[in-house]
Amino acid sequence: MDYPTITTITKLELDLDALIASVTLPSTGAAAIFSGIVRGKTERGNAHETSYLEYEAYQPMAEAKMRQVAHEIRKRWPLVEGIAIVQRIGRLYPQTPTVMIICTAEHRDTGVFDAARYGIDRLKEIVPIWKKEVSPEGEYWVEGEYIPKSGE
Amino acid sequence: MRVKIFFFATLREYVGAKTVELEVPVQTTVAMLKELLVNKYPQIASTQKSIIAAVNSEYAADELLIPTDAEIAFFPPVSGG
Numbered sequence: 001m002d003y004p005t006i007t008t009i010t011k012l013e014l015d016l017d018a019l020i021a022s023v024t025l026p027s028t029g030a031a032a033i034f035s036g037i038v039r040g041k042t043e044r045g046n047a048h049e050t051s052y053l054e055y056e057a058y059q060p061m062a063e064a065k066m067r068q069v070a071h072e073i074r075k076r077w078p079l080v081e082g083i084a085i086v087q088r089i090g091r092l093y094p095q096t097p098t099v100m101i102i103c104t105a106e107h108r109d110t111g112v113f114d115a116a117r118y119g120i121d122r123l124k125e126i127v128p129i130w131k132k133e134v135s136p137e138g139e140y141w142v143e144g145e146y147i148p149k150s151g152e
Numbered sequence: 153m154r155v156k157i158f159f160f161a162t163l164r165e166y167v168g169a170k171t172v173e174l175e176v177p178v179q180t181t182v183a184m185l186k187e188l189l190v191n192k193y194p195q196i197a198s199t200q201k202s203i204i205a206a207v208n209s210e211y212a213a214d215e216l217l218i219p220t221d222a223e224i225a226f227f228p229p230v231s232g233g
Contacts, residue, residue, distance in 0.1 A: 036233045055232070058160055058225055061209040062232075087232055099233050120233060128206070128225070129232025130161035141162045144229035147204060150213035 003074075006084040007066035009057050009129070014088055014097045023082025023104045031082075032112040034101040034120045040094025051134045055089035055098065058128040062087070065127040069119055073103065076118065079110035085119055087129055099123070126152060153178055153220050155185070160227035163203065166195045176218070182207065183214035189226065202228055 004023050020031055038053050070083045082104040092098050101119035103112045123129075125146040132141050155174055159167045176185060182205045190197050205212045206225040218224065 056160060057232070058158065058206070058227065061206055061225065064209050124230065124233045126211075126230070127232050128160065128227060128230050130228070131231050132161070141165075141228065142231040143162070143202070144231045146229055147202070148211040150211055150216070152211050 003080075004082045004084075005067065005070045006082075006086065007063055007070060008086045009059055009062055009066075010086065010088055011090045012088070014086060014100055016097075016100065019084050019086060019100055019102060020104075023084045023102050025081055025104070027106050028081055028104045029106050030108040030110070030112055031102055031104045032108075032116040034099075034116045035097045036099040036120065038092050038094045038096050038098055048135055048137070050094060051136060052091050052093045053098070054091050054132040054134065055087070056130055056132075057087065057089050062128050066123070069122045069127065072122065073115045073119055077103070077105075077111035077115040079105050080112060080115050081105050083115075083119070085123065087123070087127070089129065153180075153218075155180075155218060155222055155224055157185075157189070158223070158225040160225065161231075162199060162228050163196060163226055166199070167193050178220075180218050181214065182212050182216045182218065182224075185218060185224065186214070186226070199228060204229060 066085045080103045084102040087099045101116045103115040105112045126148050157172045207222050
């Protein structure tokens with residue numbers, strides 16, 4: 001059967017309840033959810049405050065790569081039923097959810113936790129989205145470290 | 153042939169445009185196009201080592217020959233989430 005796969009880039013507020021509903025089937029008994037949130041105060045490493053983050057995406061490629069991440073999740077965790085990968089873009093202030101990854105399955109011992117973790121880790125490697133951090137001290141583009149291989 | 157190039161994040165700011173259209177010879181590779189851009193926009197030279205290329209929405213190796221009517225994008229390592 002076809003399981004729901006939601007991959008979206010949006011400027012709108014993320015609606016967790018609606019998103020869970022969109023990947024919940026009659027057989028679903030577990031949902032693992034990761035959400036990234038704009039952190040206003042950073043203690044770890046270079047301690048600083050953040051005024052807001054400005055996200056931009058290469059939209060058609062980003063949505064294609066999100067579908068690829070979902071496909072990779074299904075290959076690794078075949079018991080996962082629904083997958084939602086949603087990134088909000090634009091100007092986002094502290095305490096605002098920026099991204100949601102949801103993996104559902106019949107039970108919690110199906111790999112759903114690992115699947116959601118893989119989803120966010122992989123998004124940060126291959127989905128072309130960037131954020132500029134703006135703080136009272138100035139602004140800079142956050143850059144990842146991963147260089148994707150050809151065809152990845 | 154004519155190619156359309158998209159820039160994102162730091163590269164967009166360095167170049168000062170979201171897109172640029174260029175006339176390039178057939179048999180141009182990704183590496184050659186990168187070289188051409190660095191000559192045209194010396195301000196991106198410092199980031200050259202970490203410039204990622206995508207051709208028609210797929211990550212592309214330096215030696216890839218650019219197909220006609222390709223949509224090309226250059227950008228820094230991604231930082232979504």
